[in-house]
Amino acid sequence: MRSLAIACVAACSALAFSGTANATIVTVFDSIPGGTADFNSTVTTAGGTPLSEQLLYGDSTYADFSLSKNPYNSYTQTTGYLTDIGPAGTVKGPAGDSRPSGVTLTFTTAINSFGFEVGDWGTCCYPSALYIAFDGGAPIQVGLSDGSNNVYLTNGYPAVFVAAFDDSGSFNTVEFWGDGFGEVLYAGGTVRYALLDQGSLPGIPEPSTWAMMIAGFGLVGSALRRRPAEIMAA
Numbered sequence: 001m002r003s004l005a006i007a008c009v010a011a012c013s014a015l016a017f018s019g020t021a022n023a024t025i026v027t028v029f030d031s032i033p034g035g036t037a038d039f040n041s042t043v044t045t046a047g048g049t050p051l052s053e054q055l056l057y058g059d060s061t062y063a064d065f066s067l068s069k070n071p072y073n074s075y076t077q078t079t080g081y082l083t084d085i086g087p088a089g090t091v092k093g094p095a096g097d098s099r100p101s102g103v104t105l106t107f108t109t110a111i112n113s114f115g116f117e118v119g120d121w122g123t124c125c126y127p128s129a130l131y132i133a134f135d136g137g138a139p140i141q142v143g144l145s146d147g148s149n150n151v152y153l154t155n156g157y158p159a160v161f162v163a164a165f166d167d168s169g170s171f172n173t174v175e176f177w178g179d180g181f182g183e184v185l186y187a188g189g190t191v192r193y194a195l196l197d198q199g200s201l202p203g204i205p206e207p208s209t210w211a212m213m214i215a216g217f218g219l220v221g222s223a224l225r226r227r228p229a230e231i232m233a234a
Contacts, residue, residue, distance in 0.1 A: 024201040027132075027142045028163035032078065032117055032189070035161025039115045039192050042165060046200040048113065054080040055188040064193070068104040071188045077159040078117045082186035085177060087128075092179045094131060094139035102131075102177025103187060110170035112196055115163025117189030121145070121178065122158055128180025132164040134171040140164045145180070163192070167201045 028038045043050040053062045055071045058081075071081035089097035105114075114132065122128055122145030130143035142162040162176075178185045 024165075024167050024199075025140060026165040026201055027140060028115060028161065029143050030161050032159055032161045035115065035163065036190075036192065039113070039161070039163045042163075042201070043113055043194040043196065045202060046165075046167070046196045048194040048196040048200070050113075050192060050194050052190050052192045054190045055082070057081050062191075064109065065105045065107045065191065067188075068106075073119070073186050075119050075157065075159065075186075077157040078119050078189040080117075080189045082117070082119050082188040084184075084186055086185050087125075087178045087181050087183065089179065089181060092127065092129070092181070094129075094141060096179050098179040098181070099131075099133075099139070099175065099177050102175055105174045105176075105191070107172050107174070107193070110172055110195055111174075111193045112167055112170050113163070113165045113192075113194040114174045115161060115192045116176075116187060117159060117161055118143070119157070119159045119186040119189075120184045121160065121180070121186075123183060125180040125183040128178060128183060130162055130178045131176070132162070133175045134164070134166055135173050136175070137171075140166070143178075165196065165201055167196050167198055169198065170195055 026042060028035050028042070030038055040050045051064065053064060057074070058070050058072060060067045060070045067083065069083045069085065071083045073082040073084060075082065083103050085102050087098045088101040091097045112134065118130065121130070126145060126147040128145045129141055131139040132142050133139050142164055143160065176187055
């Protein structure tokens with residue numbers, strides 16, 4: 001069962017009166033094979049080209065990006081080495097204090113689509129959330145485990161693929177972190193990324209329909225944490 005959420009996070013008033021492209025955020029949370037397919041499909045549907053780079057033991061510098069923490073861990077369920085970014089802090093949530101414990105990727109050329117693999121996550125310390133942020137911006141929640149659901153298994157192991165897209169612009173840094181204090185958290189494997197044209201992601205409503213959409217679906221502020229089936233049923 002795949003999770004692919006789409007949400008528009010621009011201000012309602014700006015959408016109603018602006019002729020510019022609306023900002024759309026898309027998140028992916030799935031098993032590694034399913035998430036990889038979701039990422040590639042989203043990029044190609046928006047007219048982009050998905051790129052990828054497999055992380056290697058101890059290497060922090062690659063052709064298109066560098067990492068703030070080297071990868072040293074390997075699991076057969078993932079497609080490359082992983083960086084240990086065990087959450088540190090005391091306050092959970094997107095405004096909590098665990099963000100500095102994560103990993104930062106700095107890209108040599110701009111992107112606005114990013115995803116990779118997460119290993120050994122969601123096994124304790126609930127609730128445990130995962131976040132991605134572009135260029136130091138607002139956190140985008142890309143995963144949440146409460147101990148009873150939302151943990152995909154890859155070959156029987158809690159290994160998942162997460163991704164975020166933001167077609168409001170282009171960015172050179174990506175942060176990833178979690179807030180399950182006390183749990184182990186590894187991330188990396190194969191890094192997947194792309195640059196999409198602004199406003200090219202699917203599911204962007206016309207500005208004139210936004211008052212009805214906001215009232216009916218409650219997208220702003222909540223849709224990033226809702227599954228597609230919940231959005232459809234709202």
